[in-house]
Amino acid sequence: VGYNSFVRQSAVNGVALGANAGATGADSVALGSGSRTYEADTVSIGSGNGRGGPATRRIVNVSDGQAATDAVNKGQLDALAADVQTTTGMVQ
Known part of the structure; x- marks a missing residue:
């Protein structure tokens, strides 16, 4: 179309x-x-x-992924990076 x-x-x-x-x-x-x-x-x-x-x-307004095959949004990646940095102090 x-x-x-x-x-x-x-x-x-x-x-x-x-x-x-x-x-x-x-x-x-x-x-x-x-x-x-x-x-x-x-x-x-x-x-x-x-x-x-x-x-x-860009794909915008994406909910957090739930299942292993769902897309992951930037907010989820930022939270993971912060957790890793807090735990290891190695993420820049």
């Missing part, structure tokens, strides 16, 4: 959302203008090469 967006025939169940977004991997999702997926079972929010859209984007 979006101007000049595409889902390749090889991208079975793929989704492309945004102008010039493209999905080439099966079960992949390309989100945002110029985003591209090249591998199966991936979600892309950038192009990876800076052409057609930003090479990277």
Whole structure:
């Protein structure tokens, strides 16, 4: 969905959302203008090469991860770094 967006025939169940977004991997999702997926079972929010859209984007307003397969947010990493520094005094 979006101007000049595409889902390749090889991208079975793929989704492309945004102008010039493209999905080439099966079960992949390309989100945002110029985003591209090249591998199966991936979600892309950038192009990876800076052409057609930003090479990277930020994901914002992410809750703390709970399960081992959840994303971790910066707040969780900062808390871990503080704990390690307190324990070892070695994190800069």
